[in-house]
Amino acid sequence: MSIVTVQLGQCGNQIGHEVFNTLCSDICGTHGLCSKKENESYHDSCKERFFCEEESGVPVARAVLVDMEPKVISQTLSMAARSGHWKYNSQAHFCQKQGSGNNWANGYSVHGPRHKEAIMNLVQKEAEKCDRLGGFFTIMSMAGGTGSGLGAFVTQCLRDAFPTSFILNHVIWPYGTGEVIVQNYNSVLTLSHLYQSSDALLVHENDVIHKICAQLMNIKQISFRDVNQVIAHQLGSVFQPAHTAGGGSGYSRNPLGSFQDPSLYTSWLNPQDAFNAWKTPRAFNKYEKSAALVSNSQFLLKPLDSIVGKAWNMFASKAYIHQYTKFGIQEEDFLDCFTTLEQVISSYTNL
Amino acid sequence: MTQSVVVQVGQCGNQVGCRFWDLALREHAAVNKKGIYDEALSSFFRNVDTRSGDNGPDIYKGKICSLKARALLIDMEEGVVNEILQGPLRDVFDSKQLITDVSGSGNNWAVGHKIYGYQYRENIVEKLRKTAEHCDCLQCFFIIHSMGGGTGSGLGTFVLNLLEEEFPEVYRFVTSVYPSGEDDVITSPYNSVLAMKELNDHADCVLPIENESLFEIVNKIHQMINAGKLGSTVKHNSLVTSSAGSAKTLQEKPFDAMNNIVANLLLNLTSSARFEGSLNMDLNEISMNLVPFPRLHYLVSSLTPLYTLADVNVPSRRLDQMFSDAFSRDHQLIQADPKHSLYLACALLVRGNVQVSDLRRNIERLKPSLHFVSWNQEGWKTGLCSVPPVGHSHSLLALANNTCVKPTFIELKDRFMKLYKKKAHLHHYLQIDGMEQSCFSEAISSLSDLIEEYSELDATKGVPRIDPSRLKIVV
Numbered sequence: 001m002s003i004v005t006v007q008l009g010q011c012g013n014q015i016g017h018e019v020f021n022t023l024c025s026d027i028c029g030t031h032g033l034c035s036k037k038e039n040e041s042y043h044d045s046c047k048e049r050f051f052c053e054e055e056s057g058v059p060v061a062r063a064v065l066v067d068m069e070p071k072v073i074s075q076t077l078s079m080a081a082r083s084g085h086w087k088y089n090s091q092a093h094f095c096q097k098q099g100s101g102n103n104w105a106n107g108y109s110v111h112g113p114r115h116k117e118a119i120m121n122l123v124q125k126e127a128e129k130c131d132r133l134g135g136f137f138t139i140m141s142m143a144g145g146t147g148s149g150l151g152a153f154v155t156q157c158l159r160d161a162f163p164t165s166f167i168l169n170h171v172i173w174p175y176g177t178g179e180v181i182v183q184n185y186n187s188v189l190t191l192s193h194l195y196q197s198s199d200a201l202l203v204h205e206n207d208v209i210h211k212i213c214a215q216l217m218n219i220k221q222i223s224f225r226d227v228n229q230v231i232a233h234q235l236g237s238v239f240q241p242a243h244t245a246g247g248g249s250g251y252s253r254n255p256l257g258s259f260q261d262p263s264l265y266t267s268w269l270n271p272q273d274a275f276n277a278w279k280t281p282r283a284f285n286k287y288e289k290s291a292a293l294v295s296n297s298q299f300l301l302k303p304l305d306s307i308v309g310k311a312w313n314m315f316a317s318k319a320y321i322h323q324y325t326k327f328g329i330q331e332e333d334f335l336d337c338f339t340t341l342e343q344v345i346s347s348y349t350n351l
Numbered sequence: 352m353t354q355s356v357v358v359q360v361g362q363c364g365n366q367v368g369c370r371f372w373d374l375a376l377r378e379h380a381a382v383n384k385k386g387i388y389d390e391a392l393s394s395f396f397r398n399v400d401t402r403s404g405d406n407g408p409d410i411y412k413g414k415i416c417s418l419k420a421r422a423l424l425i426d427m428e429e430g431v432v433n434e435i436l437q438g439p440l441r442d443v444f445d446s447k448q449l450i451t452d453v454s455g456s457g458n459n460w461a462v463g464h465k466i467y468g469y470q471y472r473e474n475i476v477e478k479l480r481k482t483a484e485h486c487d488c489l490q491c492f493f494i495i496h497s498m499g500g501g502t503g504s505g506l507g508t509f510v511l512n513l514l515e516e517e518f519p520e521v522y523r524f525v526t527s528v529y530p531s532g533e534d535d536v537i538t539s540p541y542n543s544v545l546a547m548k549e550l551n552d553h554a555d556c557v558l559p560i561e562n563e564s565l566f567e568i569v570n571k572i573h574q575m576i577n578a579g580k581l582g583s584t585v586k587h588n589s590l591v592t593s594s595a596g597s598a599k600t601l602q603e604k605p606f607d608a609m610n611n612i613v614a615n616l617l618l619n620l621t622s623s624a625r626f627e628g629s630l631n632m633d634l635n636e637i638s639m640n641l642v643p644f645p646r647l648h649y650l651v652s653s654l655t656p657l658y659t660l661a662d663v664n665v666p667s668r669r670l671d672q673m674f675s676d677a678f679s680r681d682h683q684l685i686q687a688d689p690k691h692s693l694y695l696a697c698a699l700l701v702r703g704n705v706q707v708s709d710l711r712r713n714i715e716r717l718k719p720s721l722h723f724v725s726w727n728q729e730g731w732k733t734g735l736c737s738v739p740p741v742g743h744s745h746s747l748l749a750l751a752n753n754t755c756v757k758p759t760f761i762e763l764k765d766r767f768m769k770l771y772k773k774k775a776h777l778h779h780y781l782q783i784d785g786m787e788q789s790c791f792s793e794a795i796s797s798l799s800d801l802i803e804e805y806s807e808l809d810a811t812k813g814v815p816r817i818d819p820s821r822l823k824i825v826v
Contacts, residue, residue: 010631070352070390071627097353097488101635102732145639177714178731179630181640181696210711222708224629224735309821310729316819317726319643319695338822346824 002049002130003239005063005137006123006154009100009147010072011172012139013065014224017076018232019139020061023050024086026236046240051086052129059086062130064122065093066154068100068111068146092126094119100145104186105327107149108193112157115150120157127162135166135199137239142190143174143183152193159197169198170235173205173303182320184311189329191304192337195344203300204231301348308341352390353490355621355634356482357422358510361456361463361503363528364496365424365431366606371495371614372420372443373594374741378618381741382626388415391625395421396443397485409485419445421486423478425510427467427502428455447481450474456501460542461783461790463505469785475510476517483518490624491522491634493617494554498546499530499539508549515553522634524620525554526613529685529759531563532766538776540766541791547763548794551801555638557649558616559756561685565609568592571681572608572657589742591615591657615740616652616684619748622702623736630707632700632734640732641696641752646801651689651751653682656743670705670745674713677749678721685759692755693812694723698732703745705735724808725816754812757805764798771795 007016027046051059061080065088067073073095081087094115100107127133136158140147151169158167171194174183194201209230213222217230314320315334325331359368379392388398388410400407401417410416420443426432429451436444450471456463483489492514496503514523527550530539550557569592588595592608623632642648655676676682677699678690701710710733723730740746770776771791780786 099633101639177729181730181732223706314726342822342824
């Protein structure tokens with residue numbers, strides 16, 4: 001069961017690189033702390049899931065790298081290749097020169113349609129290499145222009161081209177105070193569009209990860225690399241093969257498909273069904289014991305409400321709107337997005 | 352990777368431009384040890400095979416052969432450009448990139464804009480096209496000029512118009528040196544206001560610069576050095592005013608120190624577009640984030656540090672000092688008071704060994720003392736570029752869209768009105784073909800409207816914020 005990863009924009013590509021790094025070092029590591037047979041089974045399953053064998057023996061990540069400017073992709077490709085343990089397919093990337101200028105409309109309405117064919121071709125190629133395609137995992141930030149705008153467009157294309165596949169979007173929630181001034185607009189536009197095509201959104205908030213680095217890991221001068229490594233570690237521990245509680249001896253369950261059973265602790269759901277526990281005897285990445293919790297709860301209600309609030313505030317003054325209308329996103333489009341998200345907020349609030 | 356073209360117009364424009372190219376070469380030489388023509392270099396330089404003469408083909412990869420600036424040098428007098436061509440930078444410029452005349456513009460905007468504009472239009476367009484053709488992906492034009500004279504002001508804004516017509520998709524960033532109150536050119540208010548209208552209508556971003564500020568920075572550095580407080584422990588090539596280590600080995604001219612500051616501004620502005628970093632900030636992002644309404648595109652810039660001491664390991668406290676300095680008036684390139692006015696948006700472009708946690712810590716620390724407009728309370732745009740400037744381990748460029756530019760514009764308007772009411776020197780302008788009274792009235796009207804827009808925003812300062820009511824959903 002294989003997963004094809006699509007890394008979008010600077011953030012998507014930087015994180016994607018750390019994820020594959022983490023997965024690879026986990027597989028290559030000898031700290032399995034379990035039986036050899038167990039280890040082998042894990043090893044094979046993980047490799048199958050994320051990597052493709054090549055004649056050279058170096059595993060090739062099942063990934064497509066997309067960015068509208070070349071610097072990050074070229075860095076990512078070369079860092080991976082230098083590791084010696086794994087690499088990206090040197091053909092599986094698409095980039096342009098100008099970037100998206102932090103403009104969601106530019107990513108979605110201009111770059112999207114213009115480069116749809118080229119990007120989907122690369123995705124198709126990766127999908128065909130899989131014996132059994134589990135689904136797609138896209139990594140993007142919401143604050144910028146490429147990951148957010150082009151990411152939303154590509155997700156739509158994935159849905160159209162692979163109507164029955166599972167699509168999981170990994171979305172990076174920006175810091176509350178400024179990385180990008182128009183980040184709230186970009187976030188609102190991204191989320192409302194992803195809701196139409198994605199099966200699930202897995203969220204990491206920069207502020208939260210930053211706190212983990214500062215308080216739990218005691219890192220003094222936190223860099224984006226530190227942040228990305230924490231994220232990669234969390235993703236890795238969620239995606240790694242695990243046995244389900246219901247037994248079964250292989251690592252063949254579709255890791256993405258499990259998100260179809262959301263864990264909602266509400267009155268109308270049986271607590272037994274609410275919690276899915278997966279176990280594996282094999283240790284992950286040098287941690288003897290680790291647990292990862294993925295939940296669907298009201299946890300994100302506050303941040304979502306905050307972003308929508310700030311975006312609405314800015315929208316009321318019409319600030320920056322001319323930057324979006326010049327690329328085809330009109331005020332009505334903004335209003336539709338606000339409506340969608342207010343509905344989501346309302347649904348979560350009423351739980 | 353994208354390319355940018357610099358169009359330097361007039362005496363001031365060319366002198367600043369000259370310093371820019373010199374320091375740019377110095378910066379790339381410090382980073383590019385192997386002499387390979389890379390993408391970073393290509394943003395401002397072509398690599399030309401000059402073995403077969405000046406008209407050799409461009410080389411896109413491999414060793415550096417001969418670097419040519421992506422520039423257009425325009426002046427209606429020959430003095431400055433000739434000096435550049437005889438100086439150490441002569442090989443950096445292609446003779447086909449120059450447009451000169453002999454008589455100058457007589458400090459008259461109308462002569463620059465209407466007479467020379469008309470006369471040289473085709474020539475300018477042709478040369479711009481040529482420069483654009485050499486670019487794989489042209490992203491931005493940088494115009495450097497002064498506002499108070501005739502050529503930089505008049506012809507410079509004519510070129511700005513031309514750029515919008517001929518290359519509408521390419522960004523137009525203008526570095527404008529504004530005249531001071533004691534400017535010895537009597538008609539500088541006319542020239543400046545006439546030029547302002549063009550900047551309002553056709554520029555994407557304007558970085559206004561005032562000589563007074565540059566002068567104060569130069570003085571401050573001299574004082575520090577002479578007072579022996581720094582003495583020999585200052586790294587001379589780190590001075591924001593210095594040409595040390597660059598091609599210019601001749602005696603420094605009086606304006607060189609001041610012009611170097613502006614050159615450093617441009618280098619820092621474009622650093623993230625040229626070099627890698629963990630959070631890139633390209634030129635189109637600057638425009639996107641800092642311009643909430645089309646005409647409010649005037650950005651106050653401040654640069655730090657102004658110099659580095661020889662000790663390289665800078666503890667965190669010093670790093671924080673850098674951020675504080677960026678918000679102090681001593682480091683600004685125009686005379687204004689952003690702290691007591693309203694921020695519409697602010698960008699911090701950091702270079703060197705600075706990480707996201709340092710950025711966040713300092714933003715949290717400085718935020719409470721700054722006033723941000725109600726609809727953009729967290730209006731910060733940040734960029735991290737790994738490559739520091741020459742002589743420094745890190746640096747910071749702060750760009751603010753702040754209503755503090757309003758007093759500068761009001762003063763300009765007042766000086767204009769003083770002359771205009773008496774119709775002083777007006778005949779010099781009106782006698783030029785194409786100039787009418789309406790040019791003046793439209794220009795002052797445009798400036799007044801701009802001032803009004805800033806005033807309206809200022810009026811919201813301190814007013815308790817009432818958030819607009821959110822959409823209500825029927826469940």
